[in-house]
Amino acid sequence: MTSLAPAFSGDIADCPSPDLSFLLDHTSHVLRTRMAAALAEVGMTARMHCVLVKALEEERTQIQIAEIGDMDKTTMVVTVDALEQAGLAERRPSATDRRARIIAVTDAGAEMAKRSQAVVDRVHAEALGSLPEELRPVLLEALTLLARGHLAEPVESPAGARRARQV
Incomplete structure (x- = not known):
């Protein structure tokens, strides 16, 4: 696997138009890898964590949790099988x-x-903690506005768009 880091020069001011797709993709990928490594230390995956947390919130079916966690049926079955085998x-x-x-x-x-x-x-706090304190709520508000607004739903594309690899 190649690193995306060399493609980012580090100075947004030098770019006439920053590549929003790259910035979101890259930071999301790195956050997922950090999350996967941290959860592995307690014997969990991000999917296992998602299933446990969403199942604790209220009575939910496998299908409902799969939709919330953006998992296909096969992935959900494998994840629940692992949770059952672990007694969780x-x-x-x-x-x-x-x-x-x-x-x-x-x-x-x-x-x-x-x-x-x-x-x-902890992983989220570390990521946000790397920003100046005054920018943390700004970033979260901006991402929330995008996720609930303009970028809330994917659109159909004749060529299709590859989804980001899930951890």
């Missing part, structure tokens, strides 16, 4: 729809979710 979660029939299976988090899974959330919070 189990599939149970839904209380409201017997055809549906929910993900129930075990006591050990709830403890792991707390540990992994602390890891996620």
Whole structure:
């Protein structure tokens, strides 16, 4: 795997028009790699963390959690299988729809979710902490506005667009 770092000179002021796609792609990729490495230290993946946290919030089916976590069916099954094997979660029939299976988090899974959330919070704090304090809320507000507004939904493209590789 090649690094994206050499493509970025580091001085946005030198660019007449900064490459927003590159900046978002690169920082997102690096954040995902840092997150993956940090979660691996507690025996988790980002997907496992997502499933545990979303299953703890409320009764949700595998399909609902897969949609929230942007996982395909196969990835979700493999992730839940790993959580079950580790004793962190189990599939149970839904209380409201017997055809549906929910993900129930075990006591050990709830403890792991707390540990992994602390890891996620730390990685996020480290990333934001690398910015001057006055810029942190500005960045978060700008990204939130983009994610809820102009860049909320992908558009169809005849050539298609490759999704960023998920960790």
